[in-house]
Amino acid sequence: MLVKNKQELRGIVEAGKAVAVTLKKMREFTKPGITTKELDDYGRSILESFGAVSAPTKDYEFPGCACISVNNEVCHGVPSENRVIKEGDLVNIDVSAELNGFYGDNGGSFIVGEDTRDLQKLVDASQEILHLAIPKIKNKVRISDVGALIEKEAKKRGFRVIKNLCGHGVGRKLHEEPSEIPCFKDVDNTQRFQKNTVIALETFISTGAEEVEKHSDGWTFIPADGTSFVAQHEHTLIVTDGKPVILTKANGI
8 A cells, every 4th residue: 555645644653553452452352261252352452442243254255353373373364262362472473453444463472471482582582673673674775685684684593584475565455465574585576665664574484394385273373394494574664755654553462
């Protein structure tokens, strides 16, 4: 989406706030013993308080409000009353929603309680790299250069990046142009960021795998090697001539 006037700016700001506050409150609500369905129902109630509608449900008939992925699930995890969150779980919550014709998108990974698998370094790396990449995004910068930075920083920390998941444009739809903002230097991607464009920037940082594949449930993505862990963090941004405007800052990431 290319923001063209104050009305559109106001709309996209409100959508960003709705998903950001929902994500923050869902993270705070997460504790050992609750199911991912309980967590999802809580998130839905917060979105509804803003007048917002779950984007995955609305656009893709996703069987849940938010995508909630646990441990070796990377993203698009389906909330379930049979999935109980445990101490030490790596949880990823991705909240996207439509509000008055505008879409916001954000997500984040975190450890529940004690870090029993020594994965906090992975989570920290994903968040740190996102914050290193954000200031590099500006008008006319190559998308592939930002991907190169993300991959370089991941390798410096002893991690890899997932290469078949990526960020994307957002605004009037959940997925818009630019359709791919990868976490690596894609030499075939010659696109540049454009001023006033709204994007969802995501990091997918992995302990080993570089690709994901779809689980048998038809929704959830898991690492291709079946054993790696992946941390993801995501903000919705407006591209400017300087530092981007972070529309989902209220999520606390």
